[in-house]
Amino acid sequence: MLNYPYELLDFGRHEKLECIGGVVVRRETPSAPGGKASGVDWGQAELRGREVGDKYRWDGVAPADWRFDVGDFQLQLKPTPSGQVGVFPEQSVNWHWINQCPVDLTGLKAINLFGYTGATTLSLASRGAQVVHVDAAKSVVSWARANAQSSELADSPIRWIVEDALTFVKRELKRGNKYDIIVADPPSFGRGPNGERWKLQRDLFHLIESLSELSRGRCKMVLLSCHTPGVGHLQLRREVENQFKFDSGVGSSFALELHTPKKKSLPSGNCFRWVVD
Ligand SMILES: C[S@@+](CC[C@H](N)C(=O)[O-])C[C@H]1O[C@@H](n2cnc3c(N)ncnc32)[C@H](O)[C@@H]1O
Structure with a gap:
């Protein structure tokens, strides 16, 4: 049985809030439509990614050994300059x-x-x-x-x-x-x-x-x-x-x-x- 260490906590206003491999990440997502849900704490994000000028900027520190362990395989995660984290x-x-x-x-x-x-x-x-x-x-x-x-x-x-x-x-x-x-x-x-x-x-x-x-x-x-x-x-x-x-x-x-x-x-x-x- 596979296990997915992922939860989409909320999205809206071109951002999403996710728990990925145990880390709460807030990042810009141009395709995230609509408004945000009430009662979701967006301030809990440990990592935040967004475009600033023509650069992608990450605030916060990702764990050195950040993993996405599915069971059959595992992926090492890290914030990248494209706004992705490896999964x-x-x-x-x-x-x-x-x-x-x-x-x-x-x-x-x-x-x-x-x-x-x-x-x-x-x-x-x-x-x-x-x-x-x-x-x-x-x-x-x-x-x-x-x-x-x-x-x-x-x-x-x-x-x-x-x-x-x-x-x-x-x-x-x-x-x-x-x-x-x-x-x-x-x-x-x-x-x-x-x-x-x-x-x-x-x-x-x-x-x-x-x-x-x-x-x-x-x-x-x-x-x-x-x-x-x-x-x-x-x-x-x-x-x-x-x-x-x-x-x-x-x-x-x-x-x-x-x-x-x-x-x-x-x-x-x-x-x-x-x-x-
Ligand atoms: C959407 S990602 C694929 C995600 C992947 N299927 C997964 O689930 O992990 C797109 C990938 O296409 C690669 N790519 C872009 N242009 C390419 C090309 N012309 N030939 C081969 N790979 C390319 C990028 O480097 C990137 O890794």
Whole structure:
């Protein structure tokens, strides 16, 4: 059973208040709509992140050994200049799905694009999959490796790749490599290590088309999420199903959300996932 050391305490006025791995964090979130709930003490935050001028500033001190321990794996957390801390908790529904997946993932070949600090990579590795983890940022790939180490998954068959996602996929297609499990969580905009520009609204269709080729004839699982305004889960579903042409299996699409104890829901992206039956 997985344990998520996370609670969204409240959000509103473009900020959210969260308890992440035991630390109360208040940070700016442009997409946090509406007003704040009454009776929530925003002054309890131990860490506060916000933009000041053109810089992101953190006030407060994070614990030296700040961890997000899910059970199957753990992530080391730290405040970063992008306003992130090393985990996207809205993905916890997908780690749970992988953990509970009835298909034996042992030895299956997975690709995780835009893998960040490795949560989904480690989730797949903890079920025995061989994972190729791809991210453009060398620093987050090193962070993901350190997370594998502290999760006692350092000896798992994981390849760590610093590369532009689309360039890597095209190279794998040329080499004739194939994958059983496809995972991608692309941002709206990004940059490859050699300046390659990723623009979701322009590139997503091409990425899905290439990924369908990469898993043609042996696909067992697909997990695609994104956080781009205007790209809904039904669109993700339609585009994946059109390209992958599954003739069986179980697919579902839904909005990713985080909930407060007062039952407010914070929209946190969209997701489509499919698994063979
Ligand atoms: C939203 S995060 C992914 C979160 C991750 N799936 C998780 O749950 O931990 C987006 C990631 O995409 C990476 N990225 C941005 N542009 C990229 C590109 N062109 N190729 C590969 N990775 C890229 C960033 O470095 C960042 O780590």
